[in-house]
Amino acid sequence: MNLLSKISMAVALVAMAACTNNSALDDTNAVNLGGSAGTGSAADPSSPAYFQQAVGDRVLFEVDQSTLNDAARATLLAQANWLLENTDFAATIEGHADEQGTREYNLALGARRANAAREFLISRGVAGSRLKVVSYGKERPIEICSEEACYANNRRAVTVLAGGLTG
Amino acid sequence: MMKFLVSLFLGLSLMVTVAHAQNQPLRIEITEGVIEPLPFAVPNFVPDSGAASELADDLARVVAADLSGTGLFREIPASAYISQVTGFDDPIKFADWKAINAQALVTGAVNVSGNRVTVRFRVWDVFSDKEMEPGMQFSGTRDGWRRMAHKVADAVYSRITGEGGYFDSRVVYVSESGPKNQRRKRLAIMDYDGHNVQYLTDSSAIVLAPRFSPTGDRVLYTSYESGFPRIHVLDVGQVQRRVLESAEGTMSFAPRFSPDGQTVVYSLSQGGNTDLYTMNIASGQAQRLTSTPSIETAPSYSPDGQQIVFESDRSGTPQLYVMSASGGEAKRISFGQGRYGTPVWSPRGDLIAFTKQNKGRFHIGVMRTDGSEERLLTASFLDEGPSWSPNGRVIMFTRETRGENGRSSLYTVDISGRNLRPVRTPDGGSDPAWSPLQK
Incomplete structure (x- = not known):
């Protein structure tokens, strides 16, 4: 399929880019490929805090897009590796949109974004049964200005850990 | 900017004329032409007792506010009156009303008996020296007095315009409070003019886009109560609700009733792809209408139930399409610049209202059902989600x-693009849905 070939290309790119890409929002520059101790702000590398801050819990998207750019793929690869190491955790991937666009369309767009992240994690070996998706459309912005600087951070897919496998 | 102004002016082409020469019956033809609101007077109604006197004044004020709010009528203030109406059956001094150019006169009487209120009224064509059709009366309990006033105003509106009214109607909407990044939302229902607000849910879960059933007794909406968007159906009278079941791993939203109230059409997202489905509400039986990798959402039935207009980005950007209510081939109807969404078929069946996003601005617009004669009615940073008045003359929408x-709030605009007005709500408001006229 189209998506699969895109993903395998993405994986090749990520392998080269992983060392230099950081997660989109965090100041920490750590991408932890091996799942061993990293330099994140949370001391315990198997903690959700470490996942959130050091691995990076979110990826960002271009306007109207749900394709994963290099930075997004690097972050998701690190997420996949963390999830493969820390098998007690499940995750819900939240897809979000900026406020430009109607409520209904943004719900559908958020679903596309969350699913793009989920598909990537599955392609790296994370069991689909551990990964749920939900779209919030434009209902839950993290930044509230009506400028591209805010919009860019609101167009996101966030991997939210749940403490243990559910269903 | 110039282009925008031009399109707004084009939107003004549908207007109102007051067709009232000396010997012709009083009539507003809502047609093309120049608007001059029709001057009218509503003296305070005549109370049958001291107990009715405050109510008699209040009723007349609500009738006057309803009529003035349409932009088609202009109230003559009581300070200009030459004669007073002190008895409901007293002869009308037409000369006194002609002298202040009151073309229509509404007189009324109020009887209060315990908790029972009876309102009688007459509409006078002042320049023809006669009553327009026989008077009528409405009865009800005291706490329903505003509805009686709205019914009087609907009757006056109908007699003068020859069209159905819309004042005795309700609006279900999402009441909003709190900052943008921590917004709390709950369902609310109110009279069309913003009075009598009641809350139908609490704000513990996000709620979106409520829609009335064709008889106004049930509301479909989307709630995150389960953690995922799911469609709920709520019985307005009982405030009972239930979720429409959908499979694990799916999200469902953007519901609307079919005109017979038996079926809901909605969007379902699965594996990142959003398509349209219908579900029989009683049996829970679902049917898939579209199967494309693009986004299909915001479906709305034609009043005869035969067709569905919806939004799809199958062309690369969101545009409007019409297809049979059972699915199949869809015909694109929007071809202008920009992105189109949230189409809603008018209750008359002649127009489709929509949200348009173009060059960083949002518009509410209308077009014919084949996509022709597009007119933009509003423009702002963010306007969206039109809903039709029961008579298809006014659109309520969200402006943020x-x-x-x-902040989000509710506005109305006439389909001519005139008479843009805010609807007062206690907190912010979004996603309004207008009920049919109440029985």
Whole structure:
């Protein structure tokens, strides 16, 4: 399929880019490929805090897009590796949109974004049964200005850990 | 900017004329032409007792506010009156009303008996020296007095315009409070003019886009109560609700009733792809209408139930399409610049209202059902989600202001593009849905 070939290309790119890409929002520059101790702000590398801050819990998207750019793929690869190491955790991937666009369309767009992240994690070996998706459309912005600087951070897919496998 | 102004002016082409020469019956033809609101007077109604006197004044004020709010009528203030109406059956001094150019006169009487209120009224064609059709009366309990006033105003509106009214109607909407990044939303229902607000849910879960059933007794909406968007159906009278079941791993939203109230059409997202489905509400039986990798959402039935207009980005950007209510081939109807969404078929069946996004601005617009004669009615940072008045003359929608302190509120606009007005609500408001006229 189209998506699969895109993903395998993405994986090749990520392998080269992983060392230099950081997660989109965090100041920490750590991408932890091996799942061993990293330099994140949370001391315990198997903690959700470490996942959130050091691995990076979110990826960002271009306007109207749900394709994963290099930075997004690097972050998701690190997420996949963390999830493969820390098998007690499940995750819900939240897809979000900026406020430009109607409520209904943004719900559908958020679903596309969350699913793009989920598909990537599955392609790296994370069991689909551990990964749920939900779209919030434009209902839950993290930044509230009506400028591209805010919009860019609101167009996101966030991997939210749940403490243990559910269903 | 110029282009925008031009399109707004084009939107003004549908207007109102007052067709009233000396010997012709009083009539507003809602047609093309120049608007001159029709001057009318509503003296305070005549109370049958001291107990009715406050109510008699209040009723007349609500009738006057309803009529003035349409932009088609202009109230002559009581300070200009030459004669007073002190008895409901007293002869009308037409000369006194002609002298202040009151073309229509509404007189009324109020009887209060315990908790029972009876309102009688007459509409007078002043320049023809006669009553327009026989008077009528409405009865009800005291706490329903505003509905009686709205019924009087609907009757006056119908007699003068020859069209159905819309004042005795309700609006279900999402009441909003709190800042943009922590917004709390709950379902609310109110009279069309913003009075008598009641809350139908609490704000513990996000709720979106409520829609009335064709008889106004049930509401479909989307709630995150389960953690995922799911469609709920709520019985307005009982405030009972239930979720429409959908499979694990799916999200469902953007529901609307079919005109017979038996079926809901909605969007279902699965594996990142959003398509249209219908579900029989009683049996829970679902049917898939579209199977494309694009987004299909915001479906709305034609009044005869035969067709569905919806939004799809199958062409690369969101545009409007019409297809049979059972699915199949869809015909694109929007071809202008920009992105189109949230189409809603008018209750008359002649127009489709929509949200349009173009060059960083949002518009509410209308077009014919084949996509021709597009007219933009509004423009702002963010206007969206039109809903039709029961008579298909007015559109209510959400307007959100820009920036950190951005706030949502409800507005109405005439389908001519005139008479843009805010609807007062206690908190912010979004996603209005207008009920049919109440029985």
